[in-house]
Amino acid sequence: MTAETEATTHAPTAVPFRAEVRQLLNILAHSLYTDREIFLRELISNASDALHRVQFEMLTNQQVRDPDAPLEIRIGVDKDAKTITISDTGIGMTREELIENLGTIAHSGTRTLIENLEAAQRSNIIGQFGVGFYSAFVVADEVTVISRSYRPDAEAALWRSQGGESFVVDAAEREQRGTTIVLKLKEEAHEFADEWRLRQIVRRHSNYVAFPIYIGDERANESTALWHQPPRNVEASQYNEFYRQMTFDYEEPLLWVHFSSEAPLDLHAILFVPAKRERGFIERRMEGKIRLYSRKVLIQEDAKDILPPYFRFVEGVVDSEDLPLNVSREGVQRDAGPNRDPIVQRIKKSLTNRLTKELVDLAEKDPIKYVTFWNEFSPFIKEGIATDPLARDDLLPLLRFHTTKSGDQLASLADYKGRMIDGQNEIYYVIAADLESARRSPHLDALNDRGIEALLLYDVMDSFLLNGLREYQGLKLRNVDDPNLSLPGEAPTPEVSISDEQFTRLVNVFKETLGERVTTVRASNVLRHNPLRLVSPEDQQYNREMARVQRILDRDFKVPPKIVELNRSHPLIVDLARLAESDGDAALVRNLVEQLYENALLLEGLHPNPADMVGRIQALMEAAARRLG
Numbered sequence: 001m002t003a004e005t006e007a008t009t010h011a012p013t014a015v016p017f018r019a020e021v022r023q024l025l026n027i028l029a030h031s032l033y034t035d036r037e038i039f040l041r042e043l044i045s046n047a048s049d050a051l052h053r054v055q056f057e058m059l060t061n062q063q064v065r066d067p068d069a070p071l072e073i074r075i076g077v078d079k080d081a082k083t084i085t086i087s088d089t090g091i092g093m094t095r096e097e098l099i100e101n102l103g104t105i106a107h108s109g110t111r112t113l114i115e116n117l118e119a120a121q122r123s124n125i126i127g128q129f130g131v132g133f134y135s136a137f138v139v140a141d142e143v144t145v146i147s148r149s150y151r152p153d154a155e156a157a158l159w160r161s162q163g164g165e166s167f168v169v170d171a172a173e174r175e176q177r178g179t180t181i182v183l184k185l186k187e188e189a190h191e192f193a194d195e196w197r198l199r200q201i202v203r204r205h206s207n208y209v210a211f212p213i214y215i216g217d218e219r220a221n222e223s224t225a226l227w228h229q230p231p232r233n234v235e236a237s238q239y240n241e242f243y244r245q246m247t248f249d250y251e252e253p254l255l256w257v258h259f260s261s262e263a264p265l266d267l268h269a270i271l272f273v274p275a276k277r278e279r280g281f282i283e284r285r286m287e288g289k290i291r292l293y294s295r296k297v298l299i300q301e302d303a304k305d306i307l308p309p310y311f312r313f314v315e316g317v318v319d320s321e322d323l324p325l326n327v328s329r330e331g332v333q334r335d336a337g338p339n340r341d342p343i344v345q346r347i348k349k350s351l352t353n354r355l356t357k358e359l360v361d362l363a364e365k366d367p368i369k370y371v372t373f374w375n376e377f378s379p380f381i382k383e384g385i386a387t388d389p390l391a392r393d394d395l396l397p398l399l400r401f402h403t404t405k406s407g408d409q410l411a412s413l414a415d416y417k418g419r420m421i422d423g424q425n426e427i428y429y430v431i432a433a434d435l436e437s438a439r440r441s442p443h444l445d446a447l448n449d450r451g452i453e454a455l456l457l458y459d460v461m462d463s464f465l466l467n468g469l470r471e472y473q474g475l476k477l478r479n480v481d482d483p484n485l486s487l488p489g490e491a492p493t494p495e496v497s498i499s500d501e502q503f504t505r506l507v508n509v510f511k512e513t514l515g516e517r518v519t520t521v522r523a524s525n526v527l528r529h530n531p532l533r534l535v536s537p538e539d540q541q542y543n544r545e546m547a548r549v550q551r552i553l554d555r556d557f558k559v560p561p562k563i564v565e566l567n568r569s570h571p572l573i574v575d576l577a578r579l580a581e582s583d584g585d586a587a588l589v590r591n592l593v594e595q596l597y598e599n600a601l602l603l604e605g606l607h608p609n610p611a612d613m614v615g616r617i618q619a620l621m622e623a624a625a626r627r628l629g
């Protein structure tokens with residue numbers, strides 16, 4: 001580097017903030033921010049991240065400034081000058097990094113906040129966002145950052161701003177690796193120049209940070225990571241607090257599991273099942289994060305492969321001395337080398353088994369709480385059964401269904417099995433668009449008559465679930481729309497009140513009216529209380545479960561041709577057969593046939609556009625009114 005370039009690089013330079021950052025600073029400086037104290041959480045979280053990063057760097061890189069510096073955060077207060085100083089021995093920043101990180105790059109949290117600002121201000125929940133470093137300007141009218149990067153050849157640098165349009169960077173004096181942030185408190189924030197107050201804030205928001213936080217000479221945060229403490233010493237409130245500080249979720253978790261073993265596998269972990277699938281009011285998160293530690297070093301912030309994909313809603317911390325440190329910090333790529341590591345696989349298995357067992361226990365011991373779990377997370381469990389044959393048997397006890405006998409309650413497969421009638425060796429189910437349609441399904445006639453229970457499947461995920469659930473404890477699952485359904489038990493034989501000729505004529509009217517939409521029309525021997533049902537021909541047996549999904553996904557979805565089965569004893573069919581005999585009402589008969597067919601489509605969840613029926617229904621109503629009037 002020449003003397004000139006060095007001189008220019010080291011001159012104090014004013015740099016404008018990026019537009020989004022200016023906007024954010026303006027908002028923060030003027031907002032009535034009730035959660036002002038979270039500025040400390042944000043700065044501590046940055047410091048902790050910087051410490052984690054340098055710790056990780058030291059695993060692989062010998063060339064680190066101050067390799068022996070203790071990894072810690074120190075907070076000091078000058079009561080007279082009204083300043084707070086937050087120092088860390090983390091990874092530090094070069095001059096260029098200060099410019100980039102603290103002024104020109106818009107971070108994810110910043111953008112989300114600006115986009116949702118109005119709602120955030122209205123409900124006073126700015127504190128739920130990761131506003132990060134800039135939250136310093138909520139309490140400070142001047143912020144100074146002095147930093148020295150871990151890179152041995154890097155110089156110290158300074159960043160300073162009053163939060164307006166720009167910031168200044170300059171050279172600085174600092175020997176030690178790390179970052180110091182000095183906040184000159186605003187008049188209305190002088191209350192924070194108080195060690196006792198700061199100590200309280202650290203307890204509330206940053207108690208479980210993995211590095212020591214000192215205020216003055218006293219440690220302010222928990223000294224042993226919660227997951228390293230014996231579970232019997234940890235209280236429910238501590239788990240709840242830990243969860244809240246880690247996730248910012250404002251609801252308490254539904255369940256936690258604390259793992260603590262040293263042999264044969266060293267494993268210390270706390271896993272949480274959140275109360276809701278979507279967390280946070282604005283920044284909705286669907287997936288949990290597992291922070292992976294080895295020998296107390298954070299090696300992955302969002303480990304993807306330490307739990308199976310169907311448990312991706314789980315949050316937590318996993319720490320094992322046995323984990324290989326070569327697992328990358330940027331995140332485990334699924335199927336990438338280190339994940340094939342036998343230790344990673346063993347940890348995964350151990351976590352998965354225990355978590356599954358805890359959920360099964362919950363289902364048995366606290367069915368009410370389990371239903372809240374099921375309502376939120378059932379799609380994941382169904383996905384697990386559909387996609388992971390090895391997990392299937394373990395997950396089956398978690399399944400819950402509405403059935404024809406469960407009323408408003410949910411039933412497990414074991415409940416179903418216990419209620420099977422003599423001679424029954426299959427589990428019957430009906431698929432429909434929603435619970436009410438399922439309950440009304442004409443396919444259920446024959447089962448209801450015999451006292452046989454059916455599972456009511458109406459969730460889109462159920463179609464996928466069936467791929468992995470062909471049988472349960474030796475009992476095959478069978479769709480009740482099966483044309484060859486042969487049922488155990490007895491049912492009364494219905495009276496047939498139309499002649500064969502009348503019926504044949506009616507069958508022909510159905511065939512002519514419905515044309516290519518039907519493969520055949522025939523008498524049903526299972527219908528009792530419904531006039532008609534649609535049955536899938538043999539060649540559709542394998543994909544009919546997916547037809548409903550296709551209808552939702554594919555705008556041009558065409559209903560595959562079906563077998564129409566008619567109930568010869570049903571008054572509507574009887575009347576229709578009589579009506580079909582007289583030629584005068586051909587249009588009315590056609591409309592009735594069409595409507596009967598479409599009613600059935602609707603109950604099957606296959607109707608492409610129910611609103612199309614309105615015109616015809618009106619025509620039928622007019623005809624009825626005319627006759628009655």
Ligand SMILES: Nc1ncnc2c1ncn2[C@@H]1O[C@H](COP(=O)(O)OP(=O)(O)OP(=O)(O)O)[C@@H](O)[C@H]1O
Nearest residue numbers: 046047050092101107108109110130131132133179
């Ligand atoms: N104490 C620190 N030591 C080292 N680098 C830091 C420190 N504080 C901030 N930084 C750097 O500045 C960047 C910006 O910080 P900021 O708090 O604005 O956002 P973030 O923490 O990265 O992201 P977000 O808050 O949006 O999740 C950080 O990503 C980091 O690179």
